[in-house]
Amino acid sequence: MSILVNKRTKVLCQGFTGKQGTFHSEQCLAYGTKLVGGVTPGRGGEKHLGLPVFDTMRDAVAQTGATASMIYVPAPYAADAIMEAADAGIELVVCITEGLPVNDMVKVKAALTGSATRLIGPNCPGIITPEECKIGIMPGFIHQRGCVGIVSRSGTLTYETVFQTTNNGLGQSTCVGIGGDPVRGMNFIDVIELFERDPQTEGIIMVGEIGGSDEEAAAEHIRRYVTKPVVAYIAGVTAPAGKRMGHAGAVIAGGKGTAADKYRALEAARVRTVKSPAELGSAMAELLGKRRADNARQAVRDAAKAQKEANEVRAASATQPRSAARRTGAKSSTKRMARAKPVARVKRVKRVKPGKRAARARR
Numbered sequence: 001m002s003i004l005v006n007k008r009t010k011v012l013c014q015g016f017t018g019k020q021g022t023f024h025s026e027q028c029l030a031y032g033t034k035l036v037g038g039v040t041p042g043r044g045g046e047k048h049l050g051l052p053v054f055d056t057m058r059d060a061v062a063q064t065g066a067t068a069s070m071i072y073v074p075a076p077y078a079a080d081a082i083m084e085a086a087d088a089g090i091e092l093v094v095c096i097t098e099g100l101p102v103n104d105m106v107k108v109k110a111a112l113t114g115s116a117t118r119l120i121g122p123n124c125p126g127i128i129t130p131e132e133c134k135i136g137i138m139p140g141f142i143h144q145r146g147c148v149g150i151v152s153r154s155g156t157l158t159y160e161t162v163f164q165t166t167n168n169g170l171g172q173s174t175c176v177g178i179g180g181d182p183v184r185g186m187n188f189i190d191v192i193e194l195f196e197r198d199p200q201t202e203g204i205i206m207v208g209e210i211g212g213s214d215e216e217a218a219a220e221h222i223r224r225y226v227t228k229p230v231v232a233y234i235a236g237v238t239a240p241a242g243k244r245m246g247h248a249g250a251v252i253a254g255g256k257g258t259a260a261d262k263y264r265a266l267e268a269a270r271v272r273t274v275k276s277p278a279e280l281g282s283a284m285a286e287l288l289g290k291r292r293a294d295n296a297r298q299a300v301r302d303a304a305k306a307q308k309e310a311n312e313v314r315a316a317s318a319t320q321p322r323s324a325a326r327r328t329g330a331k332s333s334t335k336r337m338a339r340a341k342p343v344a345r346v347k348r349v350k351r352v353k354p355g356k357r358a359a360r361a362r363r
Helices: 019-031 057-064 075-087 102-112 155-167 188-197 214-225 259-268 277-318 322-339 354-362
Strands: 010-014 034-039 051-054 068-071 092-095 118-120 126-129 133-136 145-152 172-177 203-209 230-235
Touching: 010 019, 010 057, 010 075, 019 034, 019 133, 034 057, 051 057, 057 075, 068 075, 068 133, 075 092, 075 102, 092 126, 092 133, 145 155, 145 188, 145 277, 155 172, 155 203, 155 230, 155 277, 172 188, 188 203, 188 214, 203 214, 203 277, 214 230, 214 259, 230 259, 230 277
Parallel strands: 010 034, 010 068, 034 051, 068 092, 092 118, 145 172, 145 203, 203 230
Antiparallel strands: 126 133, 126 172
């Protein structure tokens, strides 16, 4: 199991024939992603990387049956590409493009409200289910199939978290880079909710950063609904207020969105927090080790309890008094006799001596 994508997911690339679209499509194909074609307006009917090129997403979806799309369209046109994918019925849109105008994303966000389309990004590394499907720009070779779900606002820290969990022998179920823009598609809660329901995911690592209030909202959601162990790291502890740190959304404004606030909210929700990304893997390994040991002990206790109950039932049957057994047997016999059908009486015939038989014959 995994979330959102797997080896059967059919993927299209928007901006397929461009430089970035071509390079990353080659990487996805090499990883094993089921890329079925791409879209570049005006080049429909051509072949690129051995796959068909379409003029529109509607034509591409109709002819390939794709359910996911990755976008490498330049920023001024990326919002239109997202909307075109949604209108064509794509279930998952992954927008890698950086630098989308905030006003464009506000319109996209409003248009997708109530839609069946999920959006990851923009300005994100994408999503990967190890050894099955890679949609995005992450290096595939560092990933390993496993039991930890990763969700992060930072692309680089996503790779660091993957490296940590791989080295600790945990691996990943699915990794989702949600992006660092202030207005984006899926947020922490959306992804954590999917991880909570996924049977393959045993633990969740969340990598946040300064700015906004998504981490605080996620902490409240975790406190109320999440049963799996969660480890969290917040980037930007030493960032000065009012200065943007890399991402458009990574800025402390109005005294809100500081790393300290986010750490306090997470710790209040009983989330295991770390102060360095180098500790993410070891912290999750420790939590999962304890959880698995607790589960093993509970399984032993449950088995012992079931065995004890079975022994008590057998002992009660073996020590039942004989008189009670006889009474039970007598009652059973009486009931059987009462239920038995009555037997028809046979009329007895008198025996006649030979002399009398002859005399009766002469008469």
